Amino acid sequence: MLDPTPPPPGTPRELYLAFDTLWSGSPAKPLTVSGRVKDAADAAPPAGTELTVTRTEKYSGATKALGTVKTAADGRVSLTDTPPTTGAYHYAFKYAGSAEYNGFTETKIVNVDKSRATLTLDRNNAVAAYGATVNVTATLGKTLTNRVVEIWADPAGSQPNRLIKKGAVSSTGKISASIKLTRNTAVTAKFAGDGGFYDASRTVNLWTKVAASTTLKRHYKTAKIGTVRYQYFRKSTQPLITHTVTPYPGRKVRTTIQYWSGGNWKLWSARNTKLTSTGKASFSFLSAAKAGTRFRVQVSYLPGTTATTAGDRLNYNTNGPWKYFVLTK
Template sequence: MRKLRAALTAVTVLGTAAVAVAVGTLDASASTELGGGALLPVSIVSDVAVDTTRQRLLISDQNTGQLVRTTYAGKVETTKTALPGVDGLALSADSGTLYAAMAEAHAIVALNPETLAETGRYELGATVYPRTLALAGGRVWFGYDGSADNGYVGNFGSFDVAGGSVAFHDATAERTAFHDAPKLLTAPGAPGTLVVADVSNNAVTGGAVAVYDVSGAKERLTANSSSSATFVRDAAVTADGASLIGFGVGCPIWRAPVASPYARVAGYDNTICTPSSIDVNTDGRIAIGYNNSDGTTDVALYPAGSETADQEFQLPNTAPENKPVPDQTGKVVWEPGGKRVFTFGYNYKAEWRLWVLDGPEQTVPTTAPPPVVRVRPSLTLSPAGTVSAYGTTVTVTARLGATATNRVVEIWADPYGTEPARLLRKTTVDAKGALTASLKLTRTTTVQVKFAGDAKYLPATAGAVLNTKVAVALQGSRQYKTAKIGTVSYRYYRKTVHPYFVTTMTPYPKRKQRLIFEVASGGAWKTWRVLDVPLTSAGKSVFTLTGAHPAGARYRVRAAYLTGTSGDTVNYPTYGAYQYFTFTV
């Protein structure tokens, strides 16, 4: 996606006044050292712990198995290697111990945050791959899965620091399930509460959130959203422990009461798409990072209790020779109780940099002669969150709330995957402030409307995600006849014949189709066999059902595309029609 502008600036909004400020640090020496952002010697920023006692950052890199300790300005002081799969980090309340989850070592390691020397190790067993950490209720909590490639069901557990006893969560009596290692969330205002969020792509459990009271000897489920209509990519608990803030795929930021994590409503402007990270300061301020590359906001800061940003930042392009687009935000982290926001961005050369943003003070501005200011107009885009069949043509409508006409807006379409964003329409809105554009959907697509601003109005953006199914068809062959059983049409096969099934599905690199076979048993259909079959580049796959075929047994089969499970995430989960068949002598 092209960046429309690349200025290392931010807009601060105090009341109705807008002031441009530079992204920077809190002191001149740090600003000089940062220059174009502090280049970090990591392949990925997996997690970050902020040591306010020593004013240091602790950064894990799960790809290389190393932990990096830097100054607030990003100067590397110590690097510890040989931490296989190091991911989640948690710093004790007294800043005396850093806990790190090492997935490939099946252990949690305790480190001295100043020297990074190991001070303890908690072994979890050869089948446990810990990846996320949190401190709550006097215990260290860890989220884990059961394989090196995140391919199995996840869970969480904990251990007592003093005794070292490890306990694994038992969900047999609950309606909870997690796929891969769940994200663990806590808040200073609720020290006895642990929020567990499934951030996987699993079509069944992805997006589920469970809340536990961990103040006692054993965790106790207090709230649950075991089935969710939307994935969760990241989430955070507000400082008072009362609300959950999160996002899934596309544009919306949502909030929900911790006591009712399923009651999600849109919030926090919702005018910028592709959020990538959320963090809440101990005083209630909120930072949201966005994975944008089109000139829109990369980091937005919100005062405590407000859902309107008072600062918005953009990152520059640190690799112009590689791609004509700016850096993207991978993670935002507050300095607990402070006003620094540590922003970790990356460019198209896969280089990670630290940008230190100076968050706003929580004070009321003094009265002064009002400057000439611009106001931000309302800008909406509809429809949003729809689910359409492959090849559907959808018309979107942008509405600009500016009172005057003759204002130009742009409507962009950005299909999921590697396709570049394309401009659908750029022209003046009509007398009602509306502009429409049509597009044919072949992939789930983020649509954005952009108003560049003018002398009277500030720039504005709005977005919507249009979910798109794949085209899927399943055809069986080798039957000797077709006839109805009741009202349902069945294919009849001799029990010595192996049915042959051909699936045609919208192609995509490395895509697989899932075949789901069910057998009639006890008056109900029960899953009998599930398998994933790769598609050819033309979107074809074939499967022969071998083995013994008992005469009289009734079966049905359908082909499906499952987001993530089928090898990619560019379309919405799609199930084809059932094909029914049976065998005779």
């Protein structure tokens, strides 16, 4: 604190510069260092009092002269500057002194750091059919110089992470890519950063079903019961049930067979069957059910590694369509 006791007549008075609050800035963005020049009695020097200003980067020691500023009638001064890059900048305001006032140098330290870039990616947790093409869009917010975004796709399992698209975003900050899905895939948008913004990335999951279908053979006719189409089998003939599911080594599928009773579908049986290398699972349906009993059968892919699941987690839970059949005499 300056001593408020008035100095003897003819003695130069002390001045100081009280800075306004400013602790940080961003590279290549203008910032304003300001404050008020006054003496211990809160009196300002004459308007137009001149101060010279320099800027020194703490770590490199690089110093730049920024010219002069002049006080207003109330002693206020301000300087607008654009730091070129990150660092700790010392802004030194120097008054040379006069017969009325002693000289001084006051320094304000401003830390200039990068900002966090805003990057978003849509379609998180979207579920797609096997082989579907899904469009994803990344949106990049404000940056300094770099407007390039990369989009990567990393399928589940041993397939490699791959670059799908790299390019400058549009005037609205968007870039889109199309990805054909055969497995669950993690999609990542990446921004490498620049002189004013840190790098950023965002990841979404795209879930991918398997292809799953069922066929029935050895029937003697097809007809509707109500609105549902049934295949008809003699009780003396064992229906041949064949599932076709996207293959993968060691993959199993779940077969569910239900029968119609009392106005509801009820469980008849369930079994797991290992797929062949071409994605087939076939078996004959053996049943002591009465003639006229209606059935339906469905194949399911259940991701997991337990005894009742598929043995892998490469795809999303998938239920194939029901196939309906009836046993007759």
